[in-house]
């Protein structure tokens with residue numbers, strides 16, 4: 202078959218890109234190696250920047266996040282046994298974040314794509330991306346015992362960290378930057394009322410980091426920092442709840458409602474960026490190009506901003522007959538990626554226990570946190586990064602790019 206843009210991957214990046222291109226009248230197909238149910242079954246993050254919420258509305262899937270999402274005007278930091286609120290709304294001139302699970306974002310986008318009758322190939326095997334250094338790239342995949350071929354103008358690599366697109370780039374054409382953190386996150390999902398419904402709670406303690414989040418008013422998402430080689434089998438629900446409560450202030454620990462976990466898993470933490478994000482007619486977006494430690498809740502939001510830049514670039518190409526967006530995509534996207542990488546690294550470094558600097562490092566972290574909650578300047582810096590930096594900041598590109 203023939204299309205204008207072949208999208209590899211039906212995660213948030215691919216689905217959102219598909220919707221924005223469809224809204225602009227640009228033909229696209231999504232080719233996904235897993236089943237739709239498998240994609241929906243993934244437990245991922247749950248905090249949306251306003252830019253992401255606005256993009257969902259632009260893509261025609263903004264209704265449910267408005268009715269089912271929970272708007273947060275603040276975040277809370279726990280350290281030295283005390284909890285402090287950071288007035289994100291006040292410090293950023295009225296900006297907020299919305300608690301709404303990535304699973305729901307994916308579901309909304311899948312439903313919209315299906316309702317529009319757009320072509321999506323699930324369970325595609327042996328996907329390859331070819332000839333993207335020419336004007337006629339080709340995607341091939343196997344399904345139902347047959348090899349299929351998609352000729353297109355562009356390929357969007359929305360296939361995540363372990364995808365085929367970045368792996369298909371010639372080694373000399375790509376530079377990878379990586380930092381692996383010496384610990385993991387043990388995450389628990391439970392159908393119990395969140396201990397905090399108005400703010401995400403980030404806890405620094407000598408025992409390690411803890412985080413209290415939510416998926417709805419009846420479903421909670423909690424995490425504790427754990428050793429990088431820890432095993433989920435070593436964590437009973439009781440052990441998890443006891444450990445989380447030890448990392449919180451006494452009042453919050455007392456109020457916490459516990460219950461059986463419906464999902465429990467350990468995830469490693471890494472920072473990763475691949476440069477550039479364009480190779481001829483192949484473009485990388487989302488986790489295919491970068492990974493952030495989940496501390497700053499930037500993974501999904503960075504995927505959304507990449508997709509905004511990339512969809513604008515394709516619209517410039519097809520509608521405005523301009524190559525500016527395509528030529529500037531990588532530089533524009535990477536400028537915002539690195540600012541989010543910095544913030545995610547900074548917050549991770551501030552909140553977690555690092556094995557090699559335990560004593561002194563803990564005291565420095567507590568001093569920085571004490572400074573932060575008493576400094577409007579540092580609190581504002583945290584707040585403006587948390588709600589999401591603007592899309593259209595000057596990175597030395599022609600001023601008209603990206604301001605769609």
Ligand code: APR
Pocket residue numbers: 209210211212213214215232233234235240245246303325328359360361362363364365366486487488489500501502504
């Ligand atoms: N062929 C086709 N599809 C593939 C291939 C392949 N070779 N490899 C991976 N995929 C699919 C995966 O099955 C997945 O559904 O690409 C999709 C990539 O989705 P994500 O990994 O969710 O990445 P992205 O869409 O960029 O979303 C980023 O997801 O993982 C979280 O924390 C991350 O919140 C961030 C968001």
Ligand code: PHB
Pocket residue numbers: 245246247248401412414415422495496497498
């Ligand atoms: C989540 O809800 O999974 C979540 C929230 C905030 C974070 C990280 C994860 O910083």
